[in-house]
Structure formats: C-alpha cells, structure tokens
Amino acid sequence: MEPINTALSQWDGNKELQKRLDQAKQSLLKNSYITQFLDEHPGVTDDMLTTGMTKLYEYKKERDHCDHCPGLNRCPNLMQGYQPELYIERKNLELRYHACSLKVQHEKQKQEQDLIRSLYIPKDVLSASFNQLDADTDRMEASKAALHFAMNANPGEDGMGLYFYGKFGVGKTYLMGAIANELKERNIETFIIYTPDFFREMRQSIGDGTFQEKLDAVKKAKVLILDDIGAETTSSWTRDDVLGAILQHRMLEKLPTLFTSNYDYDELENHLSYSDKGGTEELKAMRIMERIKHYTKVITVKGENRRG
Structure with missing residues (x-):
C-alpha cells in the first residue's frame, strides 16, 4: 500500500x-x-x-x-x-x-526488594537531603562526615565506611538516607538494611532456598548500610555465617559498609560475644569487630530525640 x-x-x-x-x-x-x-x-x-x-x-x-x-x-x-x-x-x-536507565534501575530495585524484604528506605528518609539538614551544632560532625562520604565514595577502590553511634532518635538513619540519595545521583548502588529484620529474614530463607542468593546480593552491593546493628537477637550463626561472611567479602573487595547503632564499638563487641549456645564467645566477636573498626570511622551523633 x-x-x-x-x-x-x-x-x-x-x-x-x-x-x-x-x-x-x-x-x-x-x-x-x-x-x-x-x-x-x-x-x-x-x-x-x-x-x-x-x-x-x-x-x-x-x-x-x-x-x-x-x-x-x-x-x-x-x-x-x-x-x-x-x-x-x-x-x-x-x-x-x-x-x-531509570527503568532499568527501577526494575533492578524492585527485584532486590522482592528478594530482600528488609531492604528498605523508610518513608521519612525517602527524600532525605543534605540541603534539608538544619545547622544543628550537635550533628555538625556527623553531617560533615556523611556529606564527605557521599561525595567521595569510591567502591572497589576505597572500602572505608562510617559507624554512626548515638542514642535513639538523634537522626542517624536520616543521615544515612541522605547519603543513599546522594549516591543514587552518582549512580552508585546502595542497600539500606534494617539489621534485626534482615537477620530474621536470613534465617527464614534457609527454608525457602533463597539464603545464598540474598547473601550474595548484600555482599556485593556497592555500598551497604546496616541500620541499627546491635538491636538484633544475637546468635552464633547470624554473627559468623551471615555478618562475618558479608564483612569478609566486602573487606576483600574494598566495598564500603556503613553502620548505625545505639552501641559504641566496645558495647557492640560485648553484644556480639553472647552466644545462643550459652556463655560468651569473645574471640569470635573480636574478629567481627576488627573488621568493623578497621574499615569504618566512628562518629558520635549527638542531639535530642527527634521522634519523641
């Protein structure tokens, strides 16, 4: 025609x-x-x-x-x-x-979230931005450290991360959300995981056959943020076979890992030393903490509880 x-x-x-x-x-x-x-x-x-x-x-x-x-x-x-x-x-x-590229990224994130339910960015930090941070002197050091990391992170070449320690509600997770959003603008894949839910999910995944797939996804993320570490129930298995395996791989591949916690280094080491088998396992907890200490800069996040 x-x-x-x-x-x-x-x-x-x-x-x-x-x-x-x-x-x-x-x-x-x-x-x-x-x-x-x-x-x-x-x-x-x-x-x-x-x-x-x-x-x-x-x-x-x-x-x-x-x-x-x-x-x-x-x-x-x-x-x-x-x-x-x-x-x-x-x-x-x-x-x-x-x-x-936006469609590809969206589909990849959807697949990841379908795979790992504890992979999340809470609603209150979905739009977190460094431009929205107030001039709070209590959080100034943490804000500067977060911004510096977001602007200079180089996964695969520099595995140094951050460890944000502070009381409940001082804005640790919000700062991590701002980091994740800034890294997104730089096309750097970031996983934010709520640690207690993640460990529970990993235990359940043994039964449905998705354990290794989930573990590999978290191990290989360009930037990993473990939110609220220390709030989980400790077991030898989650400490050694999950957290230990993740940190070991990321250390070798120079992939940055960031943490938020209500515990400082010493308190987290004490928390990780408790075993569900009874007693304590100080040496194994120390090995985990060595990986965390060596590859993070600890920052105390101060301020009033913003959730209360």
Missing part, C-alpha cells in the same frame, strides 16, 4: 500540502539525533526518508521527551520508561524501544 504522505502529495492542486510535507521533512532532518543517525547510515535514500516520515517524527518526539525527562512516573513516552532506537530493516526506517 502506498504511504499516505506520498499519495497525498500526488493529488492535483495539492501543492500547499506538498510544501508543508517538505518543510516538516527538512525540519526533522535538522534534528541532532536524526542527523547523527544519517551520518552513521550514509546509505539512507530520500525515498526511505519520505516513506519513514512518521517514524522519524515519533523518534524525534520521544527523544525530546527523554532530553527533558520528568522522571519515570511521569514519563510521557508511548511506552513509559522506554527510549526509541531508529534502525533500518529491508530498506525501511523502523523503530524499536529499549528500557531507559
């Missing part, structure tokens, strides 16, 4: 329409994406351009949307979260769509 724009151009007395079609064609050919495509495909003929006008227009419009991206949820493209690709098939211009 003859393309509609070609058929219309052949009607008697339709010179004005032909003029408009030519103008639209010339306008499209000035688009930077289309000129780049033509430079890469010198074999494209004028007939191919004429019959492919509709595809060219769709391609230009969708790429313009991507250049002024309003975010994945407000994506105006025909296929939300997908970018068009122009290609040639049987001497015709055709379009196909690929997931954009």
